[in-house]
Amino acid sequence: MTRMSLPAPVARLIEELSRLPGIGPRTAQRLAFHLLRSAPELAQNLATALQNLHLQTVWCSRCFNLSEQDPCPVCEDPERDQDRICVVEEPLDLLAIERTGLYAGLYHVLHGSLSPLEGRNVEDVKIAELVERLRARPVEELILAMDADHEGDTTASYVAQVSAAFASRITRLARGLPTGADLEYADESTIASALQGRQDSS
Amino acid sequence: MTRMSLPAPVARLIEELSRLPGIGPRTAQRLAFHLLRSAPELAQNLATALQNLHLQTVWCSRCFNLSEQDPCPVCEDPERDQDRICVVEEPLDLLAIERTGLYAGLYHVLHGSLSPLEGRNVEDVKIAELVERLRARPVEELILAMDADHEGDTTASYVAQVSAAFASRITRLARGLPTGADLEYADESTIASALQGRQDSS
Numbered sequence: 001m002t003r004m005s006l007p008a009p010v011a012r013l014i015e016e017l018s019r020l021p022g023i024g025p026r027t028a029q030r031l032a033f034h035l036l037r038s039a040p041e042l043a044q045n046l047a048t049a050l051q052n053l054h055l056q057t058v059w060c061s062r063c064f065n066l067s068e069q070d071p072c073p074v075c076e077d078p079e080r081d082q083d084r085i086c087v088v089e090e091p092l093d094l095l096a097i098e099r100t101g102l103y104a105g106l107y108h109v110l111h112g113s114l115s116p117l118e119g120r121n122v123e124d125v126k127i128a129e130l131v132e133r134l135r136a137r138p139v140e141e142l143i144l145a146m147d148a149d150h151e152g153d154t155t156a157s158y159v160a161q162v163s164a165a166f167a168s169r170i171t172r173l174a175r176g177l178p179t180g181a182d183l184e185y186a187d188e189s190t191i192a193s194a195l196q197g198r199q200d201s202s
Numbered sequence: 203m204t205r206m207s208l209p210a211p212v213a214r215l216i217e218e219l220s221r222l223p224g225i226g227p228r229t230a231q232r233l234a235f236h237l238l239r240s241a242p243e244l245a246q247n248l249a250t251a252l253q254n255l256h257l258q259t260v261w262c263s264r265c266f267n268l269s270e271q272d273p274c275p276v277c278e279d280p281e282r283d284q285d286r287i288c289v290v291e292e293p294l295d296l297l298a299i300e301r302t303g304l305y306a307g308l309y310h311v312l313h314g315s316l317s318p319l320e321g322r323n324v325e326d327v328k329i330a331e332l333v334e335r336l337r338a339r340p341v342e343e344l345i346l347a348m349d350a351d352h353e354g355d356t357t358a359s360y361v362a363q364v365s366a367a368f369a370s371r372i373t374r375l376a377r378g379l380p381t382g383a384d385l386e387y388a389d390e391s392t393i394a395s396a397l398q399g400r401q402d403s404s
Contacts, residue, residue, distance in 0.1 A: 002279040004300045004309075007270045009258040013251040019244060021236050027224065032255070033294065034223050036268065037313075040256040042221060049215040050249035053234070054242040056211040066238065068209045077204040092235065098206045107206075111239075 010036065062133065064109040064126050066091040074107060081105040083140040085167075087130065087159055089113050089147060097145060105143070108133065113151035114158055120151075127159060134166035142167035148175055212238065264335065266311040266328050268293040276309060283307040285342040287369075289332065289361055291315050291349060299347060307345070310335065315353035316360055322353075329361060336368035344369035350377055 006014070010032055017028035035043045059065070060072035063085075067073065074080060084105025088094050094107050110125040122128070134142070142163050146152030160170050175193035177186055186194075208216075212234055219230035237245045261267070262274035269275065276282060286307025290296050296309050312327040324330070336344070344365050348354030362372050377395030379388055388396075 001281040001306060002275040003303070004267065004269075004274070004276050004296060006297060007259050007268055009251070009254045009270065010268065013248075013255050016248040016251045019248075020233055022229065022232070029294070030224070031222055033292075035252070035255060036259065043252040043255050046215075046218040046221075047249040047252035049211070049218040050237070050245045050252070052211045053215050053237060053245050057209050057238065065206065066209055066212065067206075068211065072206070073204040074206050079203040090235075092231070094206060095208060101205070104203060 063107045064111060065094055065107055085139050086143040086145050088145050113146060113155040115151045131162050134163055138166040141169045141171060144172045265309045266313060267296055267309055287341050288345040288347050290347045315357040317353045333364050336365055340368040343371045343373060346374045
């Protein structure tokens with residue numbers, strides 16, 4: 001007698017969805033059945049977007065930013081300040097800085113932070129590529145814009161050390177109270193940074 | 203001056219992922235960047251599975267089960283008991299019953315339950331199709347295997363009413379303590395069902 005089981009195309013989709021981080025087999029099953037019940041365009045459009053993802057994007061060979069062209073529009077723009085490089089961990093960090101509209105220099109995306117404990121070492125991030133770039137063309141200012149956590153600090157210290165000869169000035173993003181913060185609820189480390197970094201009131 | 207923004211192919215994937223239930227913009231962004239950083243095969247295989255989902259599956263025109271062929275393997279199998287139809291809400295319910303290995307009859311998938319409050323009425327589920335099927339060929343037993351909730355009860359009552367003329371016997375799945383249940387922690391309604399449905403100890 002035939003025993004019905006999940007049709008192979010559905011099982012395959014559930015399997016592929018389960019490979020994504022944070023999506024377990026139950027979520028994958030729920031998503032697959034949602035797609036089955038929806039208009040075929042929903043699955044089709046998602047499939048097309050997935051297919052184009054790698055085909056239509058590249059990592060800029062100069063700054064390792066995510067882009068549709070190589071070099072990326074930032075590296076290609078002569079109007080941007082060529083004497084300033086802002087070093088970030090991830091492409092999303094770069095976009096966050098761009099959204100402020102306050103920075104007109106270039107970038108360098110490390111694609112990670114140093115964390116010897118988790119096995120992320122110097123060769124796993126684009127630090128050698130940064131040094132190479134600086135060696136070819138030293139800058140006035142290197143801005144270290146790593147995450148404000150332990151790995152970010154470790155990475156910033158290391159990058160500062162190996163870049164020292166090629167930048168007139170090496171700066172880091174300020175630490176302090178985030179906008180809207182309630183001092184009472186801020187953690188000790190944040191308050192300590194805000195105190196140490198205090199500035200004259202204008 | 204050029205301001206960098208999210209490359210269009212990435213923005214498009216984030217948009218498509220965000221259309222899925224339970225996936226907000228932040229999760230979609232995290233998934234898109236995970237795919238970007240992974241081998242292109244991960245995105246490619248997922249795209250292929252999505253493309254095949256609707257192309258390679260159909261709803262059985264007799265029982266509305268999800269299948270790779272129409273009629274589905276269960277409806278096509280002469281060894282299955284043609285005098286018994288088990289009515290379920292969803293294809294996954296059918297698979298759950300199949301996994302017990304205890305049922306050899308046919309199925310009918312309603313694709314939902316009745317919930318006038320949420321606007322799910324008789325015409326939104328496959329009840330007319332069930333009655334049509336029963337009218338063409340009455341059965342010995344119609345098993346109502348709806349969820350054990352209010353909507354399931356409403357649906358079962360309605361299906362029992364409209365099918366009464368075409369089934370010698372209409373049964374419902376037993377309600378009671380689930381295997382492994384701790385009586386102390388079972389809810390009142392479950393204990394009430396277990397008491398009402400008590401059977402002679404063998």
